[in-house]
Amino acid sequence: MKTSKQEKSSKMSDYEMVLGLEVHVELGTKSKIFCGCATLIGAPPNTQCCPVCMGLPGSLPVLNEKVVAFAARAGLALHAEITPLGRQDRKNYFYPDLPKAYQVSQSELPIALGGYLVIEGGKKIGITRLHIEEDAGKLIHEGDEGTCIDYNRCGVPLIEIVSEPDFRSADEVKSYLQKLRATLMFIEVSECKMNEGAFRCDVNLSVRKKGDTKLGTRTEMKNLNSFAFIVKAIEHEFNRQVAVIESGEAIVQETRRWDASKGMSFAMRSKEDAHDYRYFPDPDLMPIAISASLTDEMRKALPLLPDDYIQKFIQKYGIKPALAEQLVTSKSIAMYYEACAQLTTAYESLAGIMVTEVMRLMGGEETILVAAEDLSDLVDLVDGGKINLSIAKRVLNEMWDTGKKPLKIIEHEDLWPVVDLDVLTEIGESILKKMPQIKADYLSGKHQALGAFMGQMMRATGGKADPVLSEKVFLTVITDKDH
């Protein structure tokens, strides 16, 4: 079908994207879903497996009760209904990393149905379902030697969380994933380490003209495991689909693989060669019974969730919502903030240092190497104007490395700001003598020359010049007729 000229001239901004997500999360149970094998990451290949997870003939699965408890807790944290009598089904397909040639998953009666998650800005994203399933092994391609199989990951418990197609931008997706990840970490069902594949995401994306109510044909991008990739992959796929439609062609329903190194996605398989998984109830496993009273008990036992902390931070400490969102991206950050907020009242400065400097030093890990009282002391020093932010950063780095108290570091390394007006004036005069252009610029109306002066002051004092006094010195010196 040809498109009309008018349609052809339409722009990117005339389209909107519609996205739904399927997120797979490895649960943090010590043993696998159907056997007692360990779930440690990084063990030598095929050292954490047994007849059950290797699918040997005659072996039978026995459901790990912890997996059910973790999955139900996740369901409750996402405001979903817990299925009283759940079922496990076999999803049949052949692949060398799947030793039984079926994956035990849940089709009709998943652990939880119908929840939601609120993302930054207050939008509610619907959650269709949450179910448990087993992970597959890993294929390792060894060049000429062929393909080897590591069965260690077989039977590692997963939950799959399927969202409604409620997203309209990559930012919303990112915000949802951050909140989802934080929620699962807060309730301690998974460490959600993305670089280890413990939190990975399939994106279903379609586009349509703004104002249309009918959904377009969607594509699926599989196994994205970094926020940056996800955003890039979404933007790329949106552009690709709009370009396809604009050229008058139709979107093919297919699965696409995102190649991060090339920054492109490639078609893997189309709907025509999609598997018929022949789901049916696994006869080796009993129904998963979760009574209403147990559900209530679990609901009551839920710890504070990211949204609870956000409310608290906004209401109790007066933090801005966007900053509060960032403070709950990890449980250790939220709890640490809470601990520091008992020791200082400089809540805003504390939050600022937390989301910039402390999170930088954490580098994606969950450990904070500075005692709450030490960080609060440092924040008080900054907030009270005793030291500036760049000195504070230096001090914090050292606190992180050595565990020393901030005052000790400042004393020992002589980091107190230079507040002696005579000393500052002397330095200021010598700078302006060497660089008369600064004065000339400033007097001719280029007020950014002050910045250049401040830079020189900081350089000359090793960053210790008091900024307020330095500015005063500048203004005094340039208006002084003697100079």
Add this chain to the structure above:
Amino acid sequence: MKTLIYETIKKQQAMLMQKEISSVALTEAYLTHIQETDSEIGAYLHLDAPSALRAAQKIDDQRMRGESLGPLAGIPMALKDNICTLDMPTTCASKMLDGYQPPYDAKVVQLLKGANAIILGKLNMDEFAMGASTENSYFKKTRNPIAPDRVPGGSSGGSAAAVASHQAAYTLGSDTGGSVRQPASFCGVVGLKPTYGRISRSGLIAFASSLDQIGPLAKTVEDVTEVFTAISGYDPMDSTSSKAEVMRAADYLSGDVSKMKIALPKSFFGEGIEASVKAAVHHAAKVFESLGATIIEVDLPNLDAALPAYYLLSSAEASSNLARFDGVQYGYRTDAFDSIETLYKQTRGEGFGREVKRRILLGTYALSSGYYDAYYQKALKVRTLIQSAFNKIFETCDFILSPVAPTTAYTFGAHDKSPVEMYLGDVYTVPVNIAGLPGLSVNCGYDEKGLPIGMQLIGQAFDEKTILSAGHAFEQTKQIWRAV
């Protein structure tokens, strides 16, 4: 010494305890007999004489030291070749698993070893337990010891033939739709399919997980009961195994037949049943009456749906259970492949026999998108109906008396042209698996050719006591029907 092998477990154990014989001597007697007989019968796929003799010696030593030993200690037995053994191959009589040796013992094997049983070897069967004549074995035919031109039944044909030909004091089989009871009937021995969940399936290579149950075969109900109690009980490795209490063997035989009400389902004696089979089972009913029991004729509605439902459910499960045999990790792998796809296709095409392929195709079809509701889902509904029909009967009756199979043992190749005809032979046994009930097969007569006829005693779930007590009482009367 040779006559020892004709004795029951009970007698052999008494002689061992009295130190009239040693376990080594008993084991040697069996091994010698197997040597002389099995080239004709073909019950064994694998024999491990040295291990058996070593185990026997160990038990003799223990006995000499005065250690107390159980009722199966030192008695030679053998296993159907779909029960995993650590120290012997386990092939399911399939090319697919030729030479495969599991890295673990099935739960029943662990229990038997714990009970100091002597395991002689592994027995022939229909490939992956699919069949009713043991003709589907990849390796060889097994002959019926009563009539060597006839099949021993199946799929546990090797297990029944070994007991009937005195090549083992008892054996284990597995029963998915009659595979213990029907060969027991064809070979004139006793076979028990216990309640689903009684015996751990851990280490039993699955055919149809929701129907499979391991069961013992032996010469007498008493012997079968002894083995049954030794291998029953909850196993945390099998989610479908039951925590129901397991009693001592003697308690299972202590039921009072004179107070029992016995259901005789009219529909089991209609079309397709041989006259001699009908006569023999009716005669057995008379015998029970003479023991004081009451016979009540009953209806078993929806029975005609049981067979198709069974073939849909069992094939559907099998299509998934047997998908793991793909040539990747273990077992047969084709030489001719150039991609993972051809590896799968060629391996499975070459490794499975015709009947197994037929069932995989049927099961795959039944589970396919668009057919699931019409076939698999409907079969599940039939299953519920059959279960409630049985429950209804048990509201008034203690057990159900029926034939095991509509015919006696047939000749080799009799059903080659029509597999469906052979499926029809399962009509009396599959409803019991569908409902998860216990069923006992006991010889009750012989037809005009001298072929054994079995009767089936069907009990309530976990009430093996009633059928074992009744079967035992019947045996004591020795009133076996014979065609004239």
